[in-house]
Amino acid sequence: MKILLIEDELELQKSIQQYFEMEGHIVEVASDYDRAEQKIALYDYDCILVDITLPKGCGLDLVRKTKLKKSKAGIIIISARDSLSDKIYGLDLGADDYLPKPFHLSELNSRIKALIRRKDFDGNLEITLNEIRILPAERSVFINGQNVILTSKEYDLLLYFIANKNRVVSKNALAEHLWGDNADRFDNFDFIYNHVKNLRKKLLENKCCDYLQTIYGIGYNFKIHQ
Amino acid sequence: MKLLAKTNLYFVVLSIPVLLLSGFVTYSYIIKELKESNDDVLMDRKERIEQYLRENDTISDYLFTKGKEVQIKIITKPDFKKVNKDIFSDTLIFDRSEKELAINQMITSVLRVKTKYYQIKIWRSSVEFDELFEGIFSMLTAILLLQLLISLGINFWVTKTLWQPFYKMIHTLRVFRASDNHVPNLEKTSVKEFKELSHCVKEMMSKMITDYNSQKRFTENASHEIQTPLAVIKSKIDLLIQSENLEQKDIELIIAIDDASSKLIRLNKSLLLLTKIENRQFKTTETVSVEKMVNESLLLFEEHIREQKIEVQKNVKFDFLIKMNSDLCMILINNLFQNAIRHNITGGKIIIFINHNKLSIQNTGKEEALDATLLFKRFQKISVSHLSVGLGMAIADEIAEVSGLKLKYKFVDHQHRFTLKVR
Numbered sequence: 001m002k003i004l005l006i007e008d009e010l011e012l013q014k015s016i017q018q019y020f021e022m023e024g025h026i027v028e029v030a031s032d033y034d035r036a037e038q039k040i041a042l043y044d045y046d047c048i049l050v051d052i053t054l055p056k057g058c059g060l061d062l063v064r065k066t067k068l069k070k071s072k073a074g075i076i077i078i079s080a081r082d083s084l085s086d087k088i089y090g091l092d093l094g095a096d097d098y099l100p101k102p103f104h105l106s107e108l109n110s111r112i113k114a115l116i117r118r119k120d121f122d123g124n125l126e127i128t129l130n131e132i133r134i135l136p137a138e139r140s141v142f143i144n145g146q147n148v149i150l151t152s153k154e155y156d157l158l159l160y161f162i163a164n165k166n167r168v169v170s171k172n173a174l175a176e177h178l179w180g181d182n183a184d185r186f187d188n189f190d191f192i193y194n195h196v197k198n199l200r201k202k203l204l205e206n207k208c209c210d211y212l213q214t215i216y217g218i219g220y221n222f223k224i225h226q
Numbered sequence: 227m228k229l230l231a232k233t234n235l236y237f238v239v240l241s242i243p244v245l246l247l248s249g250f251v252t253y254s255y256i257i258k259e260l261k262e263s264n265d266d267v268l269m270d271r272k273e274r275i276e277q278y279l280r281e282n283d284t285i286s287d288y289l290f291t292k293g294k295e296v297q298i299k300i301i302t303k304p305d306f307k308k309v310n311k312d313i314f315s316d317t318l319i320f321d322r323s324e325k326e327l328a329i330n331q332m333i334t335s336v337l338r339v340k341t342k343y344y345q346i347k348i349w350r351s352s353v354e355f356d357e358l359f360e361g362i363f364s365m366l367t368a369i370l371l372l373q374l375l376i377s378l379g380i381n382f383w384v385t386k387t388l389w390q391p392f393y394k395m396i397h398t399l400r401v402f403r404a405s406d407n408h409v410p411n412l413e414k415t416s417v418k419e420f421k422e423l424s425h426c427v428k429e430m431m432s433k434m435i436t437d438y439n440s441q442k443r444f445t446e447n448a449s450h451e452i453q454t455p456l457a458v459i460k461s462k463i464d465l466l467i468q469s470e471n472l473e474q475k476d477i478e479l480i481i482a483i484d485d486a487s488s489k490l491i492r493l494n495k496s497l498l499l500l501t502k503i504e505n506r507q508f509k510t511t512e513t514v515s516v517e518k519m520v521n522e523s524l525l526l527f528e529e530h531i532r533e534q535k536i537e538v539q540k541n542v543k544f545d546f547l548i549k550m551n552s553d554l555c556m557i558l559i560n561n562l563f564q565n566a567i568r569h570n571i572t573g574g575k576i577i578i579f580i581n582h583n584k585l586s587i588q589n590t591g592k593e594e595a596l597d598a599t600l601l602f603k604r605f606q607k608i609s610v611s612h613l614s615v616g617l618g619m620a621i622a623d624e625i626a627e628v629s630g631l632k633l634k635y636k637f638v639d640h641q642h643r644f645t646l647k648v649r
Contacts, residue, residue: 009454009457009458011458011461011462012454012457012458012461015458015461015462015464015465016461018465019461019464019465019468022468080449080453080454080457081449084508084553100453101453101454101456101457102453102456102457102459102460102461102491103457103460104460104464105461105464105465106464167468168467168468170463170464170467170484172484172485172488173464179526181495190533191529191530191533194529215467216474216477217477217478217481218467218477218480218481219467
C-alpha cells in the first residue's frame with residue numbers, strides 16, 4: 001500500500017513512517033503545502049494522511065484538491081485542532097476520517113485498514129487470517145468455519161489486534177480504542193485484561209491457534225507466525 | 227421599575243405639595259376678594275340708607291330695606307365714639323332656608339339725623355367657607371387624577387415610540403454572542419443620546435468579537451503547540467514497545483513515561499474543553515433527552531458498575547428535556563456518573579431520579595459531607611487518585627452554567643447527591 005504522509009512535525013513524521021514501513025507499506029512524506037500539492041498532482045496513493053496546519057497552506061485545501069483530481073485515495077485528517085467545525089468541514093470536503101492528535105500509531109493503523117476496506121470493497125469484504133474469517137458488515141466471526149459469538153467489545157478488540165498484527169499494542173491504546181475520551185479517568189486495565197482473557201478463551205475453545213501474546217506490563221501482541 | 231414610571235411617580239408625588247400650596251393660596255385669595263366685595267356691597271347699601279334717612283325719604287327707605295337684611299333702630303343713648311363710624315364684623319345669623327346658623331358679614335353704623343340717632347345694621351351672608359374649601363379640594367383632586375392619567379398616557383406613548391430603540395437595543399444585547407461573529411444591526415434613531423449609545427454598543431460588540439476571535443485563536447494555537455509534542459512522545463512510546471528485547475527495568479520506565487504522558491494529554495484535553503465551554507464555542511441546537519443520555523452513560527460504564535457490585539436504582543417520573551448542546555450534555559452526565567462510580571464503595575448504590583425539570587444522582591461513599599465550596603473548583607481533588615486530574619466536576623459545573631442549568635451538591639441520608647436543575 002502506498003501512503004502519502006503530509007505532516008510538518010518531523011519527529012512525528014518519522015514515527016509514522018517507521019511504523020508503517022515495518023508493515024511493508026511505502027510511505028512518502030511531505031512537510032509543507034507546496035510539496036504535498038506537487039505529490040498529489042503527480043502520483044496516485046491508496047491513502048493520504050494530512051495535517052490541517054501546514055507551513056505555506058491549509059491541509060483542508062489539499063483535501064479539496066485531491067477530491068477535484070477524482071483520486072481514489074482514502075483521506076484521513078490528522079490534526080491537533082480537535083475542533084468540531086474543522087472535523088465537520090473536513091468530512092464535508094470529502095475526507096474519510098478525522099483523527100485528533102495525539103493518537104496511538106495502532107489506532108491510526110486500524111483506521112487506515114478500515115478505510116481501505118471500505119474504499120476497495122464497499123465494506124463487503126471478508127477479512128481472513130489463517131483460520132479466522134471475519135465479516136465486518138455483519139460483525140460476525142468464524143473460526144474453522146464455526147461461528148463464534150463475541151461481545152461487542154471482544155469483537156472490536158479482535159479486529160484491532162488483527163489490524164495491528166505482529167505489533168505490540170499498548171493497554172493505553174486499547175483503552176482509548178474501546179472507551180474513547182469518555183472513560184479515560186478510570187483504571188480500565190483490569191477490564192481490558194478480562195476482555196482479552198475472554199476473547200482468548202473463546203478463540204481457543206474453537207481450536208484457534210493461540211496468537212495472543214501478553215507483553216508483561218505493556219500490552220499485547222497478536223503474533224501471526226510467518 | 228421603569229425609568230419613565232419612576233419619573234412620573236416622582237412628578238406626581240412632587241405635584242401634591244405644589245397643588246396643596248396653590249390650593250391654599252387660591253383659597254385665601256378668593257376669600258379675601260369675596261370679603262372685600264361683600265364689604266363694598268354693604269358700604270354701598272349703608273350709604274344709600276343713610277341718604278334716605280337724611281332726606282327722610284321713607285318710601286324709598288321702606289322699599290330698599292324691605293325683605294333685605296337690614297335693621298334700623300332709633301337709639302336714645304348712643305355711644306358718641308361710634309357715631310359716623312363703620313364697624314365691620316362677622317356674626318352668626320339663623321338662615322331659614324338652610325335651617326342652620328350661617329356666617330354673615332355685618333356692618334354696624336350709627337347715624338345722626340338732626341337729633342335722632344339711628345343704628346343701622348346691614349348684613350350679608352358670606353360665602354360658605356367649608357363649601358368653598360370642599361370645592362377647591364375636589365377640583366385639585368380632579369387635577370391630580372387627570373395628571374396621573376395623562377402621565378400614564380404619555381408613559382405608554384413614550385414607551386411605544388420614543389424609547390423603542392432603547393428596548394430593541396437591550397434585546398439585541400441580550401441575544402448577542404461574540405461567537406456568532408457578527409455585529410447585529412441596531413435600529414436607527416433620531417434621539418441624540420440613543421445615537422451615541424448605539425454607536426458605543428456597536429463599537430463594544432465589534433471589540434468583543436475581535437477579542438473573542440483572538441482568544442479563540444490563542445486557545446487553538448496553544449492546543450496545537452502542546453498536542454504536537456505530546457503526539458511525538460506518544461508515537462515514540464508506540465515504537466519503543468515494538469522492540470523485541472526490552473528488559474524488565476526498561477519496561478517499567480516506559481510504562482511510567484506512558485502513564486505520565488497519557489495524563490498530560492488528558493489534562494490538556496480537559497483544559498481545552500473548559501476553555502471552549504467558557505468561550506461558548508458550543509452551540510445549542512437541539513433538545514436533549516436526559517433519560518436517553520443517562521441510559522447511554524450507564525451502558526458506557528456497565529463494566530465499572532458491575533466490577534464494583536454497585537446497585538443502580540433508576541426512578542423516572544417524566545423525561546427531563548433540556549435545550550442544550552448534546553455533546554456537552556453527554557460529557558456532563560458522564561462526569562457525574564464517573565464521580566458517582568469512582569467515589570463509591572464496593573456493593574454500594576447509585577440512585578438516579580429524573581423528573582421533568584431535574585436530574586439527581588445519589589451515591590454511597592465516604593460517610594462525610596464533601597466541601598461544597600471546593601467541589602466545583604478546578605484542581606480540587608476529592609480523592610487521592612493518580613488517574614484523576616481534578617477537572618471533572620469543574621467541567622460539569624461549567625457546562626451546567628453555560629447551559630442554563632444549576633448543579634448542586636448535598637449530603638443526604640449518608641449519601642452524596644448531585645442535583646441538576648433548570649436555573
